[in-house]
Amino acid sequence: MKKRIIYSVLLILTVLTSSCESWLDVDPRTKVKSDDLFETEAGFKDALIGAYTLMKAEALYGRELTYGFIDAVTGPYAAYNNKVYNEVAQWKYLTSTPVRAQIDAMWSKMYNMLANVNNLLDNIDKRQSVFTGDNYNIIKGEALGLRAYIHFDLLRLFASAADLNKEAIPYVKNLQIEVPHVYTGKEVLALLNEDIKNALTCLEKDPIREGKLKDVSGDGFMNARQMRVNYFAVKALQARVAMWGDDLETAKAAAGEILEIADDIFPWVTTSSISATEDKDRDFTFSTEHIFALNVKDLKDLANTWFLTSGNSQQLYCQNYTMQQWYEIGRGNAVGGNDYRVNYIMKQQETGSKDYVIRKYYQPDNYKADYAKRLPMIRRSEMAYIMAECLMGVDNDKALGYLNEVRRHRGIDSDLTDASKLRDELTKEYAKEFLAEGQLFYYCKRNELAKFPYGYQSATEDNVYVLPKPDNEIEFGDYYTTDNTK
Template sequence: MKRIKILGLAVLMFVLTACDDWLDVNASNQVDRNELFKSELGYAEALTGVYAKMCDGSLYGRELTFNILDIVAGYYDIQMFEHMAWYTYEYAKSENEWQRNYCKPYIEKMWNGVYAQIANLNSLLATIDGNKGIFSDDNYNLIKGEALGLRAYLHFDLLRLFAEVYETGKDKESIPYVTTLAPTVTPLFTQKDAVEIMLEDLKNAKDLLKNDPMRLGVTPAACLASLPSGKYLSSAKNIPTWHNRRFRFNYYAVVATMARVYLWKGDEPNALACAQEVIAVQESTFPWVQQSDLTGITSTQTDEYYKHKQDRTFATEHIFALNVTDLEKLMDSYIYDGTVGMSQSYNSKELTGDERMKLYESYTADYRYQYGFASYKSNFLVAKFYQHTLCGRYFQERLPLIRLSEMYYIAAECALDPKDGVDYLDQVRSHRGLNSYSLDRNMSSSRLKEEILKEYKKEFIGEGQLWYYYKRLQKMDFSSHMTDVKFFTFEIPDLEQANAGRQ
């Protein structure tokens, strides 16, 4: 395939600190892995480089979170005419060449961009076993575990984008599961086989990461995470030294991803067990957002200390997040970036006041309703990622990819007794300002499913997760454009198919 042939010869890139500080390892077209992988720091920097490239706007920095995936989930009142093509993407494949041509480049960048990072992970994994001697302490296991877990995570998102829902597509060809860096074509795996390999990667990663500093509650080595910093660590008990392990594919990110994969394949007992493992450490590892760290968001006060208290993304609840250093630039013209007038407002993703109120069922006490939006002209923009320049560093530039609340929603869906499911939902709701609005514990299973859907819609706006939820359950009643389950499956790029000899 094109990505394998090119990436097998490509220069492996890495960063030292920020998403845009990339350095060439070697000026030639051949990767000199001996140069990069001669120290544990080199391995750590190569892995950091993968996280950095995931921040790109064509990937999780925009399209796979608050833009394309939220467009197709039906969140926004779209203002830009071209973006309306996503509403009828599947239909457009055969009926409207203009719409198809508009969507194709975005999809190609998703496919190529994610596989590029899988190739970089495979480059790291190809040499790490032979270099165990250069690692100190348990860093070999931790770095290898991160790489294996992240490889599975990236493949899983590709599967959810480019394959049918598991129920109907488990025995059909889906995506290549690439585990080596070589100039050869990787075949398309059946979805069932791809998921099994995925779970094997995750199980191995979980075992390797058993001594993760985040799990043990100890200070990580410098090559495993930077330490939290900031002038006002007002909630010091909630900002431990391993806090920034949330930016790495840590032990709990592996377990949470396993919960997602098991639920995708319909294995509810295992999905529940994984979700419960994360929930069990909620108090010590993923403390709920504090209302005192939200009050500065809507305040007109200019006091520096007060402005630091703006935890819009509920940072301590993040299981795995990206540190997107140019997030404000990526938000501009799409969602709220703090400016009064955005540079290209016709791109903006807006909700009307009525839509916002309906989304949160008129519960204006809901933290997500109060602090997640900013008024813009006569409508509202998603503002959950924006941070005032004075905001505490430990709250800034965070884009969550897996958060604690999802584990409660998975547990609620998989609970054997609906009463237990309601309890899981209410644990989240009570920490979203809705402690006075408990759900009926005697509701039916069907009603519980409706409540879970409402929570997904409220919680994940801007994060790209709702569309995956709709797809897994094959729900098409959220949009008049969704008239066929095929609409949930993106096409593998034409160039990929041609270069792999599949056309």
């Protein structure tokens, strides 16, 4: 097993070698390694796990696309002690060299990850005979789901949401040398839906559909389905994509399918597990509700570096005043007085400014294994929010019902009743629920909100919502003529 893991890592390192002049440099040595790796089912498993490993890099979901860059843009952090994130919060995409470097790294590493996924997909059909049981379909389905997941976030970051007819991003479906074709937003959505449809077909026999989150039999490959792109994760992605394309019926159907089984497979966090006396027994990320999460082995070090070390020049914390606004606490506002998300996930400093430390990713010593090392990618609560948004103006009582259900499971005992405030309340919920997870930016962009919650600057696609593509993509993209949909 060790040899296979080392081999897959070598493949990844080779695939990551790229240059401006070519989309991906592939030499004969790379091809040999690919052929060797994909001679066995174990090789395909290693290649898939390797893709998840790339996904967890700090330049991607290990930081920048969760609690780092993409959250700092929305302004929750008192980032004055962190020069780079302070400039991110001021949207200095073009004037700050460190900020531009972050953006360029996100673009290149996401496409590098896609190259690895496509390398797997390029080989899997012609090697179908090496697979046992349902592993061919499971691995292919996960890879297709990953390809859609990464492309969708590229679309949400680097393309217009207001005009889907505008040129958007490349959608790459093969490991290739040429600079890929750039599609419009509508064309990207169509390609996303194609990959999602095929992924769902492949994952029809995913054990998670029978409520099996763990299976330690055999080599353990089917263990921890919540930590991989499972059937319901692809369904949730389908709901996200449909919302982006304003296809509310598809979004409602996809989110509804998940919510129908959620009590059995993705149950709400219990009061006892979030309010446990000892930190090691406290479920800081509400892990039972994760539809898809990443297992990040160095999450303890990351949390210590970015959130928990007081006085650290990199620390991201939240100002007292900001938290009072976001979570509706203090100054006579009782709405958030019992909110788990602030009472148990945040910790107010006892002296000085009494700012708040975020403990969502805190990994105490002897932390309960079921809670440890989890970085949430998609939550059950988001599906409830999507249902509420789809029902606005159609059935406001049901829309309020979905919002109130989440609020009750966050300790808020006062139900919303005023339908005229549905949009405002939903926006507040996104801010509260997804702090340090990155989803607020996408929600605000999709709805063309002029300001982030309690923000002061005016947000537009020109100054904040559409990230600049790397200069080399702009320079060389004009010369690409090959269709990449085959």
